[in-house]
Amino acid sequence: MGVWITGDIHGNPVRLSTDSFYEQKEFSGNKNENVVIIAGDFGLVWEREEENKNEKYWLKWLEDKPFTTVFVDGNHENHDRLMTSYPEKIWNGGRVHEIRPSVLHLMRGEVFTIEGLKFFAFGGA
Numbered sequence: 001m002g003v004w005i006t007g008d009i010h011g012n013p014v015r016l017s018t019d020s021f022y023e024q025k026e027f028s029g030n031k032n033e034n035v036v037i038i039a040g041d042f043g044l045v046w047e048r049e050e051e052n053k054n055e056k057y058w059l060k061w062l063e064d065k066p067f068t069t070v071f072v073d074g075n076h077e078n079h080d081r082l083m084t085s086y087p088e089k090i091w092n093g094g095r096v097h098e099i100r101p102s103v104l105h106l107m108r109g110e111v112f113t114i115e116g117l118k119f120f121a122f123g124g125a
Contacts (some may be wrong), residue, residue: 001033003115010076011043013058016065017097021078034067035114040074040124045082045099063100069106073125094121
């Protein structure tokens with residue numbers, strides 16, 4: 001179990017591949033036991049109207065990982081799409097937008113409890 005934090009992937013999550021993030025090779029089958037937090041500029045909710053081919057590819061790639069990916073929004077997000085195109089749910093005590101079942105947008109002003117630690121989400125830009 002663990003929490004990993006990174007920032008600014010700008011729509012290119014290759015740093016979360018097993019070549020760079022090799023710890024994931026040891027993760028169990030339960031995605032909820034390990035969480036990767038992207039602290040702004042996720043960039044995979046960017047196109048104006050809907051997910052493009054590139055976004056769909058990378059979001060599926062993240063969904064297939066053995067961890068849950070969560071992100072705080074930054075200036076490299078389509079805020080209109082984030083707020084209107086994805087369902088809202090409660091996750092670890094706070095509200096999120098579900099981009100995929102294990103790719104979640106942490107909504108601003110929410111507090112999340114992950115691995116016994118409290119995280120306050122506040123976006124950038």
